[in-house]
Amino acid sequence: MTTFYFVRHGETEINRQRRFNGATVDSPLTKEGAEATERLAEQLKDVPFDLVVSSTQQRAQTTAEILLAHHNLLDPSVLTTDSRLIELNLGEWEGVEIDSVSDHPQIDNYMNRPDLFDAESIGAETYDSLLERTNEVLQDLRKQYPDGTVLIVSHGIVLRTLLKTLQGIPLGKTREGAPFANASVTIAHTDGDDLVFDTWGETF
Template identity: 55%
Template sequence: MTQFYFVRHGKTEINAKGRFNGGTVDSPLIESGVEATKRMAQHLKDVPFDRVLTSPQMRAQTTAKIILAENIKAPELTIVEELRELRLGDWDGKKIDQITAAYPEEIKNYRTRPDLFDAEKIHAESYNSLITRSTKVIEEVTAAHPKEKVLVVSHGILLMALLNTLKGIPLAKIRESGIVDNSSLTILNHSKEQTVFETWGQTF
């Protein structure tokens, strides 16, 4: 089985300002985000990663570099476009409370019924697209590297959608368990036949 270490990036300026932090915006990690990631790095320093996959967005790359700076093996980063966060179109970078007031029905579906979310209405990417592209990455890595330890650094919505889909949860229900925290770790042992989670959303 391939052992995946899924990490959500550290907290960023956009997160702290209460804005949508999707696939077309980016900002630096804030101090608390750096410190939380450094604590995780200490926890993971003795894990001999075989490869490291990261979203192209700088907040994910920065998080990965903090972890690898403490790691005993520290392979080079591989940037994977398909690990980019869900593109939120007209909402990206906007204040969450303002969008909530302006798009009550769309926000409700976005947060509670992903199967009903009309992404085209706000020029966004659909949950189905996000799941298709992220799941493909994991299945390809699992097939090609069945005995490796792989660090994957990505984003809240992507990880929520991907990990719940791998658990077999249908699209309509993938948001029921919530989004993993910034600087959190989820460990998955995965093969074509099995999906076994060791930890889910652990913080440090």
């Protein structure tokens, strides 16, 4: 059985400014984002992780570094990165204010019906591409750590899309309900080919 801890990075300056925080833009964690991550770190400090893997984007790496800095069992040097865990690339919308594209014909699909989202129209990555690369990561980790505990630090759209589809939710419905909060943790374990969720989007 592989146990996964999925963490969304702490709040960033771009998050607070209500801009799209995609694959080619980044910004530091806010003071509150770092503090929330530290509270999460206190909850995870004794978990015997076999691997800590972060998106290659700085906001995720900073979050992982804070988690490791509080950990009683692990040295920060154990942190690894994987570019397949980066956020969805939003093309022309990267870094722009969300409200500035409120009239775009694709914004409703992006926000509510990802199965209908025409990514090509704004030079963005498709949700199918995101699912392909992130599922590859999980399959690789399941093979490498069949009895291990793995911490993954990634991004809001990545985790929401990947984990909801693994629950059996159709892509078109993955944006329903509240998004994962910044500095939240979701815990799941493998059961044969399935992934069983024990904790969903918990914050501290």
